[in-house]
Amino acid sequence: MRKGWGALWVLAAGVAGCGDEGTKSDAASSAETACVSDLTYFQQEVSGPITENKCFACHNAQGSARNSKLVLLPPGQTDYLRLNYEKLKDIGSYEKDGVSILLLKPTAGVSHGGGEQIDPDGDEYAALEGLIARFKQPVTCNADPAGGLLTKVRLLDLPATLRRAGLQLVGTLPTSDELEKVSAGGEAAFDAVLSTYMEGDAFYSTLLTWFNDQLLTNKYLGGDNATNLLDENLYPRRHYYHDIDGESEAGRLARRWANDSVAREPLALIEHVVREGRSFQEILTADYILVNPYSAQVYGLTDVKFDDDTDPTEWREAKLPNYPHAGILTSPMFLNRYPTTDTNVNRHRSRMVQKLFLATDVLKLAERPVDPTQIKDHNPTMNNPACAVCHAKVDPIAGAFMNWDPQGRYSSREEGWIESMRPPGYGEESVPPDQWPTATKWLAEKIVKDRLFAVSAVSAVYQGLVGRAPLENPTDDTAPGYKAQLDFVNLEQAFISETTDAFVASGYKLKSIVPLIVRSPFFRAYGAQDLTDDEKAVLAPLGTMKLLTPEQLDAKLHAVFGRGWQRAENEANQLLARDQYLFFYGGIDSDQVTRRITEPNGIMANIGLRLANEMACLVSAPDFTLPIADRTLFPHVEYGYAPEDANGFEVPESIEAIKKNIRYLHFRILGEVLSPGDPEIERTYQLFLETWREVQAAQRNNQLSLDLPGLCQAHKDPITGMDLPGERVINRDTRFTIRAWMAVIAYLTADWRFLYQQ
């Protein structure tokens, strides 16, 4: 990992609100502004004006110069800039009479099929000379590619970063012990705490949410949705659970676990590989399928042994007969989620493999205007450049799925692949005929050795933590904001590239990615200072602030309040149930609805308000039934603490305790570290006080019942769930404080800092 990302930041005094780490000195910043990295130079001076504009037309994989040494990648392809740079660097090392071939070819100084493309006395020639000079003497900048712009960004301090990471990774708030350790021990202590977070089940639950957002195999959860996809002839026990009384608890559980275990298998493999600390490459190269006691029966794998035959979390590696496993690629769920047809011939699967595991959207390669009405070629996917630009990348991988039918069944294709298509393979390399029966295994081995596989893994984790995928290169240089977007993309891609290097160096340990991202400015950015309008435009995408997904919000509710949004234990989770607010609040079903809404609309805003009101109702009175040491929300007050006495005089001790508790709630619910007397504490206290006075007056005037709304009364112990003895029941607001605290809790829960990823 380059020093830059960690060393850019220095500790400085915190700012009211969240803790931050301040910015670098102006002198250092301006010195770095002058530095232009080799890749930035290449992009600005060579790639855009010369190679993309002049060379690419012939020097591409399907162009007239496709057999030359210079075959360039299109801008739509991930990492194209770096790869093209490396290609030119290689060619630039060849010389004739001391002059680089990179200068001789385009000036027709030596034989060049394209003739003279640039003027030896022009700016483009000078740009190429500059590039060659950099090949010989690389320029290393300490700052980021956008000229040190990130140094103007304020970062969360480590304790605040830990809170953000804890909520996102495992849905918990850091303990006071953890916060103290991190404050005292710095990054080493921070990494140690983060490591403990990544040991628990909650981390894997989060991880699988991230990867299901990509794979979407959870579509098959529920009913017989997954087991129905299996061929009854191959798996005659696929519905074994139908033999068990469906009305019985055992029958219901068997059906649920059998189907869902089959459905979850690709995600379970990811968890298994990460949990065991193995190379992430194994998600594609695994020579096994994962089964638990339920799915083993579905597949008829009776010889797999389990410690507990009823434990659905007990996964074992197993092999299906006559089934050349290649991890997720040959998972029945994956093959069904991304099916094929006789005429599609696995091209859809190829596209998805590249999208999911190679960080490449091949459809983007076809975004340049095409005119198929002019295509007259025989077999145009092979022979017409407009078609071949995509099909050269799509078809070899499609061929490597040659033995898998539309239903995901294996059948060795003895006759080989379709002759009118490119042969099964990967890039320029074809599957050896003797490996055709296991072509997908061959493919998996190639994919995981491609750097883009590592990039895709880093990108998936980045998306999970930062809340969006890494941005892609803008393609329209005439569009407003192009330059700013390009600058940010360069900044981000440099980080992704370095994180990828570190991931590969770790032996493809997925967990190694997490601290690198969490400690980076892309996760910790909080504020900025003295930005010009141009700088603001560049940094517009920076930060993790986005509306929490229903799943993330549910986790946060549990972390902060110790419970989710359910009126009773056996009632639907309002955020996660499909017939409640899941879809209205932007959630997905992995089937028809696969894209999350990340900006709130009027409907979602109202759901946020209802959530705040209802949670305040559900948690306020019950928390007061607990001994003060066990309380989650009110550790500094009793509900008898009123701000004024019966004569309207202030009660200073009560006011002090109320404000102390408000300060505590700002930290617990919002993560805000406020000093006593902070205006935000005063604002919240005024809300409390005005509400208390209103309720007191209304109740004395018989305009409001002393009884709390039924849903807000406390009849059960919030920890044990047992009925409370009569003296601990709170069903009336005799001191008018419960409703005032409900107002405070609702106010804070509806806050931007609570509803948004921070």
Next chain:
Amino acid sequence: MNRRDFMKLCGGAGLALMTPAALRNARAEAPTSAGPFWMFFHAGGGWDPTSLCDPKGSRREMDPEGLNHYLASAIEEAGNIRYAPVANNAAFFQKHYKRLMVVNGLDTQTNSHDAGTRHVWSGKLAEGYPSLAALIASTVAEERPMAFISNGGYDYTAGLVAPTRTGNIGVLNRIAFPNSVDGEPTGEQFHTDATFNRIVKYQSGRQPYLTGAANLPKAQNSVSQLFVARMGQNEVKRLSEFLPREFEQAELKRQAQVAIAGFRAGIAQTANMSTGGFDTHGDHDNQHFPRMQSLMEGVDFAWQEAERQGVADNLIIAVGSDFGRTPGYNGGNGKDHWSISSMLLMGKGIPGNKVVGVTDERHSPLELDPATLKPKAGGVRIQPKHIHFHLRRLAGLTGDPVADQNFPLMDTEDLPLLKA
């Protein structure tokens, strides 16, 4: 304070919101005019115009060169509009031809689903432009809580406006009345009205603190997003007044019921309607025609519902797809991707009983004289941008600083598409 006032306040307080909210600032002084309601029907997967409004029949039975299995002699007409004699097209065209305009030979310039969908509904092939539905909603109805309802299709907003997705209609009352325990307007409440209003007021009072403290552009933008979204919280109640008592089973029709109720309630302005299943690489006719029929029945239902709710006079409907399908069948009796498509338009300001654009017998577009739209070698092909040019004008976007400066339709000829 409404949304527009909030943006002016941000600008005045030196809290200039960054892209894309900064784009909105440019509009803060512009007058608001709601204009017509819009419904954009998207046939997901790439429809076959030759099975709809640009019919190409076979010369004879079993014609190996035939683009379709039906005969050319069986092609039917409704006024000036010719249509394919399949998928019960007659029911739609005979009923609506007087208000219907057909654009044939629409060149989407791509065979990619995503790119085609984007091109057709944003007017630009490359990424980065919002859907027309989002652009209109943000321009003329940005303060409405459900300004842009999206049921799929191309709903990229460029951050201009938040899309609304609908779910179980049964919970809408609880959403509309967030302070009511069970969603009943007069039922038990969590807080008194005074307390609830106080909470909302104190939240508003906290906005400057949040915007000032979290001064990263994205943070400021997201603070404003939430604040703006809350501005319409009371208006959501109106939706429940206009929702029908019973909902249709068909997905597209149900989408239409909610969208039109939103229009009628004055809380929605544009809606993406979406249905899939058109990517028929195999067994084309049997797979494609039922989808086509379902689509056109959905459009017909939407018009009926708009009439019932009294908004049809102020409604514009556009129907399109990713691209078209290849001229002729593949080995699996399916049709593959083809960049030439069509679009249907109807409603306020759209001349009816009209067809523009011409394709040849192999469904390739003929170039047109930009002045007369008659075929002329060396002329222009109709692209989505040409249609968007006029739709933007109908929406009142001409001169809008965001549309013109940030999402301009460059190099676009003013073709007389909507000339009656």
